[in-house]
Amino acid sequence: MNRGELVPRRRWPAWFDVRGRHVSGWAFILNRLTGLGLVLYLIIHLWVLRLLTQGEARWNAFIALAKTPPFLVLDTILFFGIIYHALNGIRLTLVGLGIGVSAHKRMFWVLMGIGLVLFVLSTWGLWTMTK
Amino acid sequence: MSRQPWLEDAPPAYRGGDRWWLVQAITGILLLVLLAVHLIANHFIVEGGLRTYQDVVAYLSHPFVFVWEIVFLIVVTVHAALGVRSILLDLGPSPRVERIINGVLTLLAAAAISYGIWLSWVIRSQG
Numbered sequence: 001m002n003r004g005e006l007v008p009r010r011r012w013p014a015w016f017d018v019r020g021r022h023v024s025g026w027a028f029i030l031n032r033l034t035g036l037g038l039v040l041y042l043i044i045h046l047w048v049l050r051l052l053t054q055g056e057a058r059w060n061a062f063i064a065l066a067k068t069p070p071f072l073v074l075d076t077i078l079f080f081g082i083i084y085h086a087l088n089g090i091r092l093t094l095v096g097l098g099i100g101v102s103a104h105k106r107m108f109w110v111l112m113g114i115g116l117v118l119f120v121l122s123t124w125g126l127w128t129m130t131k
Numbered sequence: 132m133s134r135q136p137w138l139e140d141a142p143p144a145y146r147g148g149d150r151w152w153l154v155q156a157i158t159g160i161l162l163l164v165l166l167a168v169h170l171i172a173n174h175f176i177v178e179g180g181l182r183t184y185q186d187v188v189a190y191l192s193h194p195f196v197f198v199w200e201i202v203f204l205i206v207v208t209v210h211a212a213l214g215v216r217s218i219l220l221d222l223g224p225s226p227r228v229e230r231i232i233n234g235v236l237t238l239l240a241a242a243a244i245s246y247g248i249w250l251s252w253v254i255r256s257q258g
Contacts, residue, residue, distance in 0.1 A: 039215060042208075053254065097156070
């Protein structure tokens with residue numbers, strides 16, 4: 001008996017299989033990668049906020065560190081993750097509810113255009129306001 | 132499973148085969164507002180982009196702000212836990228492993244929310 005026919009192939013998540021994907025497939029993969037990144041950020045963010053229970057000096061030392069270029073680069077990556085995940089999430093929700101199904105690829109590119117504007121504006125704001 | 136056949140690239144857990152999908156979508160929509168307000172209030176309108184210690188304490192002392200941030204914490208944690216869950220379910224766990232995944236994620240989410248509420252309460256009490 002061929003064991004391969006009985007055991008489902010579950011070696012790797014389906015969403016990570018890049019073969020023969022279209023734009024919606026790549027969009028879905030990126031949605032999950034940004035989602036995982038945002039979960040990691042959420043954990044770090046909650047953990048760092050504990051410094052607020054350790055007094056004024058600890059927190060103010062941290063915010064001075066958080067305004068240095070390496071942290072701003074991480075913030076820039078964070079902005080990309082938030083904006084992409086939010087805008088693609090809007091599309092996934094609408095399409096999942098059966099709204100705009102036939103236009104979902106066009107919707108993706110329109111939302112990505114909006115996302116690009118938001119990303120440029122927020123990144124510009126980040127790097128200028130923390131100077 | 133055939134509720135959303137147009138999502139041909141999405142894995143089974145996403146294609147309407149999971150009752151938690153709607154909760155994920157609703158919390159996602161709520162986050163658009165909650166996160167936007169959180170970012171604007173805590174960073175974008177703050178000089179230098181980050182609140183000082185005294186500023187954070189004063190900010191969280193406002194009852195409406197406190198409640199808003201707690202609601203944000205709960206919604207973002209639920210959304211995050213469900214997102215991790217759907218990724219793990221794509222690995223095709225057995226029903227037993229799926230129950231373990233559900234249990235562990237529920238505990239982690241409850242711990243994160245409890246910790247966040249405690250932290251916010253301690254911070255605002257320092258005012």
